[in-house]
Amino acid sequence: MLLAELARTSREVAATSARSRKTALLAELFRATEPAEAPVVITYLAGRLPQRRIGVGWSSFTEPVPPAAAPSLTVGQVDAALTELGAVRGAGAQARRRELVGRLLAAATAEEQEFLIRLIGGEVRQGALDAAAVDALAAATGAPAVEVRRAVMLAGSLGEVAERLLADGPAALARFRLTVGRPVLPMLAHTAGTVAQALDRLGRCVVDEKLDGIRIQVHRDGPSVRIFTRTLDEITGRLPEVVAATRELPVARVVLDGEVIALDAAGRVRPFQQTAGRVGSRLDVPGASEALPLTPVFFDLLALDDRDLLELPTAERHAELARLVPEPLLVRRLTVTDPAEPEQRAAAEAFTAAALARGQEGVVLKALDAPYTAGRRGTAWLKVKPVHTLDLVVLAAEWGHGRRAGRLSNLHLGARQPDGSFAMLGKTFKGLTDALLDWQTERLQELAVERPAWGVRARPELVVEIAFDGVQRSTRYPAGVTLRFARVLRYREDKSAADADTVASVRELLSGNT
Numbered sequence: 001m002l003l004a005e006l007a008r009t010s011r012e013v014a015a016t017s018a019r020s021r022k023t024a025l026l027a028e029l030f031r032a033t034e035p036a037e038a039p040v041v042i043t044y045l046a047g048r049l050p051q052r053r054i055g056v057g058w059s060s061f062t063e064p065v066p067p068a069a070a071p072s073l074t075v076g077q078v079d080a081a082l083t084e085l086g087a088v089r090g091a092g093a094q095a096r097r098r099e100l101v102g103r104l105l106a107a108a109t110a111e112e113q114e115f116l117i118r119l120i121g122g123e124v125r126q127g128a129l130d131a132a133a134v135d136a137l138a139a140a141t142g143a144p145a146v147e148v149r150r151a152v153m154l155a156g157s158l159g160e161v162a163e164r165l166l167a168d169g170p171a172a173l174a175r176f177r178l179t180v181g182r183p184v185l186p187m188l189a190h191t192a193g194t195v196a197q198a199l200d201r202l203g204r205c206v207v208d209e210k211l212d213g214i215r216i217q218v219h220r221d222g223p224s225v226r227i228f229t230r231t232l233d234e235i236t237g238r239l240p241e242v243v244a245a246t247r248e249l250p251v252a253r254v255v256l257d258g259e260v261i262a263l264d265a266a267g268r269v270r271p272f273q274q275t276a277g278r279v280g281s282r283l284d285v286p287g288a289s290e291a292l293p294l295t296p297v298f299f300d301l302l303a304l305d306d307r308d309l310l311e312l313p314t315a316e317r318h319a320e321l322a323r324l325v326p327e328p329l330l331v332r333r334l335t336v337t338d339p340a341e342p343e344q345r346a347a348a349e350a351f352t353a354a355a356l357a358r359g360q361e362g363v364v365l366k367a368l369d370a371p372y373t374a375g376r377r378g379t380a381w382l383k384v385k386p387v388h389t390l391d392l393v394v395l396a397a398e399w400g401h402g403r404r405a406g407r408l409s410n411l412h413l414g415a416r417q418p419d420g421s422f423a424m425l426g427k428t429f430k431g432l433t434d435a436l437l438d439w440q441t442e443r444l445q446e447l448a449v450e451r452p453a454w455g456v457r458a459r460p461e462l463v464v465e466i467a468f469d470g471v472q473r474s475t476r477y478p479a480g481v482t483l484r485f486a487r488v489l490r491y492r493e494d495k496s497a498a499d500a501d502t503v504a505s506v507r508e509l510l511s512g513n514t
């Protein structure tokens with residue numbers, strides 16, 4: 001496929017807010033897509049780059065490159081060029097990157113150049129593209145949309161499903177089953193204000209402690225154990241203690257859902273940042289695991305032997321889990337059989353207070369009769385946390401002064417808009433430890449797309465969790481709202497910008513009850 005076709009569709013899709021029109025445009029594009037190209041076409045349409053760390057700042061390309069007269073670049077050629085660009089390292093890297101980008105732009109027409117610049121700069125904006133793309137794939141191939149959606153959840157990747165569907169037609173969907181060794185997108189939770197509200201909404205349920213760790217999905221097939229994050233990245237090599245604990249389980253094939261946490265000698269949870277640091281580091285894993293051992297704690301069971309348990313009600317999955325996993329590796333959990341019963345309500349409140357006292361984040365209440373809905377933020381799981389936080393995207397950062405000179409400090413924070421862009425709603429330099437300052441300085445330089453004298457503008461990819469004391473109206477920031485006393489709690493490398501909170505959800509907090 002020519003890049004020109006992709007660039008044109010991208011522009012037309014962005015220009016329409018009508019979902020049916022978006023779907024029709026995408027279906028037409030998919031009909032013209034070779035199966036092998038589908039993953040790249042979908043990635044670029046969504047404005048994501050597989051080669052995340054391209055390291056190109058547009059401010060270093062001030063000279064416009066004369067455009068080609070006629071389109072000739074294919075999507076495959078562009079992908080090869082960007083892959084090469086992403087691999088450039090070491091001395092003279094910037095000059096080499098300029099040369100590669102210059103060559104790519106010289107082969108592109110004016111419209112293609114504009115698309116490429118937006119793609120590399122992280123500015124291709126497509127609100128709700130994935131949902132429209134699923135419908136479009138269904139329309140282009142004659143497959144039922146619900147089955148395409150289920151396949152995407154189980155595959156964890158729209159591109160992969162698109163490739164198989166375009167190659168083999170609707171029959172390809174049958175191969176997307178829960179398979180031990182292939183991660184599925186985890187089920188997510190909605191928020192409830194209080195335990196009482198959650199009980200009223202769910203009926204018969206369990207109350208789980210909400211572990212302040214990192215989500216893991218563990219697959220075991222005989223001696224082989226593989227561990228995946230919430231975004232389906234494999235982290236098996238970093239968690240030898242989880243591999244060992246899983247090998248101890250009396251079962252040959254299993255898929256478990258849980259969190260990995262760090263506990264101190266008294267059994268209290270250590271600060272999240274320590275767990276995240278361990279999980280995020282590939283360096284000296286044996287030494288790190290001795291210094292800060294991690295414990296897996298499981299709360300769900302997705303497959304057992306040859307059975308896929310996703311459709312089973314929660315109560316049955318939990319019963320199987322409790323038979324399999326020894327108590328120290330099981331989440332603490334309270335069953336509420338009758339939420340109207342005052343004693344049971346009081347027990348749920350007491351359980352929540354005890355979880356907080358142990359240093360956990362709060363609780364997650366789960367309806368006992370619901371299936372496991374992979375990839376969904378369903379209403380069957382409701383989380384209750386005393387501290388309200390927002391996941392925002394770092395749009396830019398300013399160079400620090402004094403003790404922070406030479407490091408990127410003051411962060412410009414953005415919330416997601418319906419069209420996929422980000423609106424700034426404030427700045428903060430509070431809550432940043434020295435380690436975080438160093439880390440963000442390095443990471444934001446990698447994501448820099450522009451380097452004004454005051455700092456860097458970054459590709460909007462880095463998600464940071466922010467605590468705050470309230471939300472107020474603002475004429476200063478484009479979101480129309482801003483946060484009072486915003487401070488950094490932690491970086492959320494396990495989340496992508498598409499998971500960040502929206503401007504609408506921030507505005508909902510305007511009444512002041514955070």
Ligand SMILES: Nc1ncnc2c1ncn2[C@@H]1O[C@H](COP(=O)(O)OP(=O)(O)OP(=O)(O)O)[C@@H](O)[C@H]1O
Nearest residue numbers: 188189208209210211212214215259299331364383
């Ligand atoms: N017992 C539990 N059951 C389910 N999820 C749990 C549990 N304990 C901790 N968690 C974590 O809580 C998350 C559920 O909240 P949510 O789906 O909103 O994700 P999140 O945005 O990462 O949550 P938050 O930002 O509130 O930590 C899960 O992804 C999981 O990582």
